[in-house]
Amino acid sequence: MTIAVVFTSRRTEHHAHEYEAMAERMEVLARQQPGFLEMVSVRDPVTRQGITVAYFSDEESVLAWRQHPEHLEAQSRGIADFYEEYHVSVAHVDREYGRTSR
Numbered sequence: 637m638t639i640a641v642v643f644t645s646r647r648t649e650h651h652a653h654e655y656e657a658m659a660e661r662m663e664v665l666a667r668q669q670p671g672f673l674e675m676v677s678v679r680d681p682v683t684r685q686g687i688t689v690a691y692f693s694d695e696e697s698v699l700a701w702r703q704h705p706e707h708l709e710a711q712s713r714g715i716a717d718f719y720e721e722y723h724v725s726v727a728h729v730d731r732e733y734g735r736t737s738r
Contacts, residue, residue, distance in 0.1 A: 645722035671697025
């Protein structure tokens with residue numbers, strides 16, 4: 637069963653360079669985690685609204701990522717400096733399908 641972790645947020649106007657470095661590090665680190673499947677992330681530069689969806693193979697992988705020491709540090713930094721607001725949803729993916737253009 638696939639698990640989707642959906643992280644929505646609105647960035648502050650501060651610490652942009654630090655945020656970018658931290659976000660890049662978190663993506664690299666997440667991709668190295670056991671059970672990681674895929675990640676998609678976008679942010680509107682005007683509204684500063686963003687969404688990241690990370691897919692994992694199981695609940696244990698999601699919980700391990702949530703408790704990873706560097707990720708915990710990034711979460712604390714996000715609350716203190718990077719986000720005006722954020723929301724996390726964890727969902728079981730019951731069905732998926734798609735199409736790739738030629």
